[in-house]
Amino acid sequence: MKQDFFDRVYKIVAKIPKGKVTTYGAIAEVCGIKSSARTVGWALNGAKMSGLPCHRVVNRLGALTGKVHFGDIHLMEELLRSEGVEFDDEGCVIMRKYFWQPKKIKKSKKK
Protein backbone atom coordinates (compact mmCIF):
# COMPACT_ATOMS: atom_id res chain seq x y z
CA MET A 1 0.00 0.00 0.00
CA LYS A 2 1.19 3.43 -0.74
CA GLN A 3 0.80 4.71 2.73
CA ASP A 4 3.62 6.96 1.77
CA PHE A 5 0.99 9.54 1.01
CA PHE A 6 -0.69 9.02 4.34
CA ASP A 7 2.62 9.17 6.06
CA ARG A 8 3.29 12.60 4.64
CA VAL A 9 -0.05 13.99 5.70
CA TYR A 10 0.37 12.51 9.16
CA LYS A 11 3.80 13.98 9.58
CA ILE A 12 2.63 17.38 8.50
CA VAL A 13 -0.45 17.44 10.68
CA ALA A 14 1.57 16.12 13.56
CA LYS A 15 3.97 19.00 13.12
CA ILE A 16 1.32 21.64 13.31
CA PRO A 17 2.16 23.77 16.37
CA LYS A 18 -0.51 24.49 18.92
CA GLY A 19 -2.57 27.57 18.31
CA LYS A 20 -1.97 27.26 14.60
CA VAL A 21 -3.98 25.88 11.74
CA THR A 22 -3.19 24.84 8.21
CA THR A 23 -5.22 24.27 5.11
CA TYR A 24 -5.83 21.27 2.95
CA GLY A 25 -4.26 23.05 0.03
CA ALA A 26 -1.09 23.72 2.00
CA ILE A 27 -0.81 20.11 3.04
CA ALA A 28 -1.63 18.94 -0.43
CA GLU A 29 1.09 21.13 -1.85
CA VAL A 30 3.65 19.83 0.62
CA CYS A 31 2.53 16.33 -0.09
CA GLY A 32 3.06 16.95 -3.74
CA ILE A 33 -0.57 16.84 -4.74
CA LYS A 34 -1.35 20.51 -4.67
CA SER A 35 -3.86 19.94 -7.41
CA SER A 36 -5.87 17.65 -5.22
CA ALA A 37 -6.70 18.87 -1.78
CA ARG A 38 -9.44 16.25 -1.72
CA THR A 39 -7.04 13.42 -1.21
CA VAL A 40 -5.74 15.27 1.82
CA GLY A 41 -9.15 15.43 3.39
CA TRP A 42 -9.68 11.82 2.53
CA ALA A 43 -6.38 10.96 4.18
CA LEU A 44 -7.45 12.86 7.26
CA ASN A 45 -10.45 10.62 7.34
CA GLY A 46 -8.06 7.97 8.56
CA ALA A 47 -5.93 10.51 10.37
CA LYS A 48 -8.64 11.10 12.89
CA MET A 49 -8.31 7.44 13.72
CA SER A 50 -4.59 7.86 13.97
CA GLY A 51 -4.98 10.36 16.78
CA LEU A 52 -3.74 13.30 14.76
CA PRO A 53 -4.84 16.86 15.55
CA CYS A 54 -7.01 17.00 12.48
CA HIS A 55 -8.91 19.82 14.12
CA ARG A 56 -6.01 22.06 13.15
CA VAL A 57 -6.71 21.35 9.52
CA VAL A 58 -9.24 23.63 7.90
CA ASN A 59 -10.17 24.55 4.39
CA ARG A 60 -8.80 27.54 2.55
CA LEU A 61 -11.36 29.82 4.09
CA GLY A 62 -10.50 28.71 7.60
CA ALA A 63 -13.87 27.06 7.97
CA LEU A 64 -14.02 23.83 9.95
CA THR A 65 -15.38 21.76 7.11
CA GLY A 66 -14.24 18.49 8.64
CA LYS A 67 -15.91 19.12 11.94
CA VAL A 68 -18.67 16.72 11.06
CA HIS A 69 -16.32 13.82 10.43
CA PHE A 70 -14.18 14.87 13.31
CA GLY A 71 -16.89 13.63 15.59
CA ASP A 72 -18.29 16.53 17.57
CA ILE A 73 -18.95 19.74 15.73
CA HIS A 74 -18.30 21.89 18.76
CA LEU A 75 -15.31 19.88 19.88
CA MET A 76 -13.25 21.01 16.95
CA GLU A 77 -13.92 24.64 17.66
CA GLU A 78 -13.43 24.17 21.37
CA LEU A 79 -10.05 22.58 20.85
CA LEU A 80 -8.88 25.38 18.62
CA ARG A 81 -10.17 28.03 20.98
CA SER A 82 -8.48 26.19 23.79
CA GLU A 83 -5.22 26.52 21.90
CA GLY A 84 -5.68 30.22 21.44
CA VAL A 85 -7.17 30.22 17.97
CA GLU A 86 -9.78 32.87 17.32
CA PHE A 87 -12.78 32.74 15.00
CA ASP A 88 -14.54 35.46 13.10
CA ASP A 89 -18.26 36.04 12.90
CA GLU A 90 -18.47 33.44 10.18
CA GLY A 91 -16.96 30.80 12.40
CA CYS A 92 -13.80 30.76 10.34
CA VAL A 93 -10.32 30.76 11.78
CA ILE A 94 -8.34 33.97 11.44
CA MET A 95 -6.03 32.48 8.86
CA ARG A 96 -4.22 35.78 8.58
CA LYS A 97 -2.94 35.24 12.12
CA TYR A 98 -3.16 31.54 12.76
CA PHE A 99 -2.25 30.12 9.38
CA TRP A 100 0.75 27.83 9.62
CA GLN A 101 2.71 26.82 6.56
CA PRO A 102 4.07 23.28 6.94
CA LYS A 103 7.54 22.44 5.71
CA LYS A 104 8.13 20.04 2.93
CA ILE A 105 8.69 16.54 4.09
CA LYS A 106 11.69 14.47 3.20
CA LYS A 107 10.74 11.97 0.62
CA SER A 108 10.35 8.69 2.32
CA LYS A 109 12.81 6.18 1.08
CA LYS A 110 11.39 3.76 -1.36
CA LYS A 111 9.64 0.89 0.21
Place this chain on the structure above:
DNA sequence: TGGATGACCTACA
Protein backbone atom coordinates in the same frame (compact mmCIF):
# COMPACT_ATOMS: atom_id res chain seq x y z
C1' DT B 1 -9.46 -1.84 -15.38
C1' DG B 2 -13.01 1.21 -14.18
C1' DG B 3 -16.71 3.41 -11.59
C1' DA B 4 -17.70 5.40 -7.18
C1' DT B 5 -16.41 8.08 -3.12
C1' DG B 6 -13.98 11.86 -0.42
C1' DA B 7 -13.21 16.62 5.32
C1' DC B 8 -11.41 20.53 -1.63
C1' DC B 9 -10.76 24.31 -5.12
C1' DT B 10 -11.87 27.02 -9.07
C1' DA B 11 -14.87 28.73 -12.58
C1' DC B 12 -19.18 30.05 -14.47
C1' DA B 13 -24.38 31.22 -14.68
Place this chain on the structure above:
DNA sequence: CTGTAGGCCATCC
Protein backbone atom coordinates in the same frame (compact mmCIF):
# COMPACT_ATOMS: atom_id res chain seq x y z
C1' DC C 1 -24.62 34.59 -2.94
C1' DT C 2 -26.18 29.94 -4.36
C1' DG C 3 -26.01 26.04 -7.43
C1' DT C 4 -23.87 23.32 -10.93
C1' DA C 5 -19.89 21.47 -13.32
C1' DG C 6 -15.17 20.02 -13.88
C1' DG C 7 -10.66 18.77 -12.19
C1' DC C 8 -7.30 16.75 -9.52
C1' DC C 9 -5.31 12.53 -6.78
C1' DA C 10 -5.68 8.30 -3.89
C1' DT C 11 -8.31 4.32 -2.29
C1' DC C 12 -12.07 0.90 -2.23
C1' DC C 13 -15.17 -2.59 -4.58
